[in-house]
Amino acid sequence: MLLLTPGPTPVPENIRMAMSEPTIHHRTSEFEEIFAKTKVLLKELFNMEEVLMLASSGTGAMEACVLNLCKSKALTINAGKFGERFSEICKAHGKDFTELKYDWDTPANIDDIVNSVKNDKKIDAIFIQICESSGGLRHPVEIIAKELKKIRPKIMIVADGITAVGVEKIDTTNIDALISGSQKALMLPPGLALIGLSHDGIKIIKESGAGYYLNLKIELAQQKNNTTAYTSATTLIVGLKTILEQLHVDGFNKLYIDTKRRSHGAKKALKEIGLTIFPKSSAVAMSAVYDKDAMKIRELLKSKYMVNIAGGQNHLKTTLFRINHMGLVDDYKTAWTLNAIEIVLEEIGRRSYNGTANKIFTKEIIQ
Numbered sequence: 214m215l216l217l218t219p220g221p222t223p224v225p226e227n228i229r230m231a232m233s234e235p236t237i238h239h240r241t242s243e244f245e246e247i248f249a250k251t252k253v254l255l256k257e258l259f260n261m262e263e264v265l266m267l268a269s270s271g272t273g274a275m276e277a278c279v280l281n282l283c284k285s286k287a288l289t290i291n292a293g294k295f296g297e298r299f300s301e302i303c304k305a306h307g308k309d310f311t312e313l314k315y316d317w318d319t320p321a322n323i324d325d326i327v328n329s330v331k332n333d334k335k336i337d338a339i340f341i342q343i344c345e346s347s348g349g350l351r352h353p354v355e356i357i358a359k360e361l362k363k364i365r366p367k368i369m370i371v372a373d374g375i376t377a378v379g380v381e382k383i384d385t386t387n388i389d390a391l392i393s394g395s396q397k398a399l400m401l402p403p404g405l406a407l408i409g410l411s412h413d414g415i416k417i418i419k420e421s422g423a424g425y426y427l428n429l430k431i432e433l434a435q436q437k438n439n440t441t442a443y444t445s446a447t448t449l450i451v452g453l454k455t456i457l458e459q460l461h462v463d464g465f466n467k468l469y470i471d472t473k474r475r476s477h478g479a480k481k482a483l484k485e486i487g488l489t490i491f492p493k494s495s496a497v498a499m500s501a502v503y504d505k506d507a508m509k510i511r512e513l514l515k516s517k518y519m520v521n522i523a524g525g526q527n528h529l530k531t532t533l534f535r536i537n538h539m540g541l542v543d544d545y546k547t548a549w550t551l552n553a554i555e556i557v558l559e560e561i562g563r564r565s566y567n568g569t570a571n572k573i574f575t576k577e578i579i580q
């Protein structure tokens with residue numbers, strides 16, 4: 214069965230093999246060396262001054278950023294389940310916040326955000342997804358970050374890049390914390406979260422950490438010495454080192470180019486067979502299609518054509534399907550998926566099959 218859900222993504226065989234070595238102790242020079250090498254590669258991938266590794270899923274990193282980077286009031290951007298999660302984290306910790314809400318297909322409005330910050334002196338941090346995975350939506354985070362730094366230079370810009378880091382080149386000039394997780398573009402099993410930090414982000418954390426397990430002040434101090442505050446996710450870090458070294462051979466840029474071409478080709482093919490791309494501004498990480506038959510299409514793909522793609526969540530549960538483009542996806546797998554979707558459209562009486570999807574996609578990727 215092809216696993217083409219936008220997280221978790223399949224773990225390549227050589228990475229699984231690398232992680233099958235006997236467990237090593239985390240307080241050893243042997244592990245510190247692995248940690249140090251991984252960190253060098255992570256800093257290049259994130260293009261940031263520091264990158265922390267936490268033993269948690271991505272949400273742990275989101276919570277750590279709310280705790281450690283927002284001291285007064287947060288601005289959260291909710292255009293889907295993951296944006297909503299930042300608000301819920303604020304609520305859980307009794308942190309003051311304002312939420313800007315958008316439809317799941319609509320990118321955050323830059324003026325709304327600038328005005329919200331202008332009109333509220335208490336806001337000292339903004340929390341936003343680069344790709345809001347619930348609708349495959351791309352927010353204009355880099356522009357928002359730039360505009361906000363102009364009017365409030367000390368504001369912390371926290372970007373959830375769980376489905377953007379390792380997918381596309383992100384301009385981190387004005388981003389203070391960039392969050393990622395192991396099970397999406399990095400093709401690892403779930404359980405490791407990453408936080409890239411800017412110079413200013415590091416400064417705020419050093420001034421006052423918060424929380425216990427997620428106290429980033431303590432993590433910063435420990436990870437400077439190539440160890441973690443508590444037991445490291447050693448196996449996942451070994452896997453991370455292996456995949457980053459592999460990607461680094463051809464350069465991270467090659468990964469971005471391949472991912473973009475696959476993503477662009479798939480979207481073009483889907484449109485060409487009469488389907489509707491859901492978001493008004495699409496992320497590279499996935500193709501999200503809005504369709505009244507989404508549920509039926511997914512069921513047939515799985516039962517007859519060995520393809521597992523994701524559906525939607527909440528109000529889009531039965532009307533959205535999402536195809537992953539993150540990581541090292543062989544082109545033939547995406548081609549087969551698109552071809553199978555076209556066959557299924559004929560089976561449910563929507564259009565007659567003539568191989569258009571495959572043709573369009575193949576043309577895009579072999580040019």
Ligand SMILES: *Cc1c(COP(=O)(O)O)cnc(C)c1O
Pocket residue numbers: 220270271272273295342344345346373374375376394397403
């Ligand atoms: C997957 C995802 C998360 C959540 O990560 P978990 O690892 O499930 O905690 C957060 N944000 C975005 C944008 C995601 O795609």
